[in-house]
Amino acid sequence: MKQLILLAGVVLLAGCATTGTTWWDHDTKKSSQEWHQDLARCEAMAGSAGSAQIFYPTGNNPGASFAQGWNTGSGYQAAEARDRIMTNCLRGEGWYLVED
Numbered sequence: 001m002k003q004l005i006l007l008a009g010v011v012l013l014a015g016c017a018t019t020g021t022t023w024w025d026h027d028t029k030k031s032s033q034e035w036h037q038d039l040a041r042c043e044a045m046a047g048s049a050g051s052a053q054i055f056y057p058t059g060n061n062p063g064a065s066f067a068q069g070w071n072t073g074s075g076y077q078a079a080e081a082r083d084r085i086m087t088n089c090l091r092g093e094g095w096y097l098v099e100d
Helices: 002-016 032-046 064-092
Strands: 022-026 095-099
Touching: 032 064, 064 095
Parallel strands: none
Antiparallel strands: 022 095
């Protein structure tokens, strides 16, 4: 079952893949050092997005499946929140995405 879910996820992500290159650019052509400063600041801000994971019961516990599903969903939501914070932060610094 896990293999089927993993395969479905890979196929779904492959369908969303782009063939071009994507990078961040800035109108005022900030230096490489300024890029890394902005990036570090935004990564630190995005790192604050945690997940509401609950205790994972071990053994033959009827709540184990629920806890595992909850933790997995919380992890996905935290990753999406970090991506959103990172993108918004870089845009706030004047950076924008360019696709080739």
